Amino acid sequence: MSKQMLTNYFSSYVDKKKEKSITACKHEYIAFEEHRTSSIYVLHRGILKLSTFLKDGKEFNIKLVAPGEIVTLLEDETTSIVSMPFTICSLSESAEIYLLDRLSFWQDVRSDVLLNEYVRLYYRKNLNIQIRKTCALTSNGKLSAVCNLLYELQNFFGKDSVNGRLIDLELSNEELGKFCGIHNASSFNRILRQLKDAKVIEVSSNKILICSLERLKNMGGSININF
Incomplete structure (x- = not known):
């Protein structure tokens, strides 16, 4: 099913x-x-x-x-x-x-x-997320962690648009940084600027638009774990 x-x-x-x-x-x-x-x-x-x-x-x-x-x-x-x-x-x-x-x-x-299979799916999905997060934090540091976070967010809250994939979620940079172990807002902002300069993302009205999922994955170290 x-x-x-x-x-x-x-x-x-x-x-x-x-x-x-x-x-x-x-x-x-x-x-x-x-x-x-x-x-x-x-x-x-x-x-x-x-x-x-x-x-x-x-x-x-x-x-x-x-x-x-x-x-x-x-x-x-x-x-x-x-x-x-x-x-x-x-x-x-x-x-x-x-x-x-x-x-x-x-x-x-x-x-x-069917309920049993749904619960198994729940565990597989959450294990996948946490392993990806751990790999991101240990492979390429903060940049990889932020790229991985954005990739996960577009999976759950993304909407297709003419210019890319919009993360339809309004969260402060401070809140987003806490998902990556970054507690300094300026550090998170610097990484976002790096991604914007590379034309990987755009930011408009406090929402992040991913211009290229492929470049986002590449800058994040191409972390891809599935079960």
């Missing part, structure tokens, strides 16, 4: 099984690391970020979550109440999250072939 069909199947499942929902406004923290919960979180509307706070107090962004996606499954399958592995924050004007009962969800995963 195709990824889109699995996604549609999962969406229908969530609509039937959701117990309740929670809403958040922009920059509102929904849950912090170690928050105890008995629910699986699925984003219905808006954009979320998952992050962790380092020992020096700086926030390191892990990933963005788009509508329809499971927020996190990084815990065991048999415990009714678990701790959140990451901090969850809304980056959109408003966000709505559906909550599913953890134990019921995992029971369904074990008995439903």
Whole structure:
């Protein structure tokens, strides 16, 4: 079954099984690391970020979550109440999250072939993202990390336009830098200028337009990992 069909199947499942929902406004923290919960979180509307706070107090962004996606499954399958592995924050004007009962969800995963395949797809995709990020940070440093981030963002939030691929997402350079381990906004800005000078990207109205995906991949070290 195709990824889109699995996604549609999962969406229908969530609509039937959701117990309740929670809403958040922009920059509102929904849950912090170690928050105890008995629910699986699925984003219905808006954009979320998952992050962790380092020992020096700086926030390191892990990933963005788009509508329809499971927020996190990084815990065991048999415990009714678990701790959140990451901090969850809304980056959109408003966000709505559906909550599913953890134990019921995992029971369904074990008995439903299509739901099981969707969960396997979820793990493969997230493992791919994190390996790509690690490779980017260790191969060509900050430039590679930024190129990899932009490539991932266009996968999830990109729209085709006449001049290239528009990342339809308004995030500050400071926020974007946190996904690359860059906490100095001027450092992130210098890399964006380097990409603009190379005519790889353009920036307009706080949105990034990728003029050439191929040149972006080349400048990022051509990192390509699939499962």
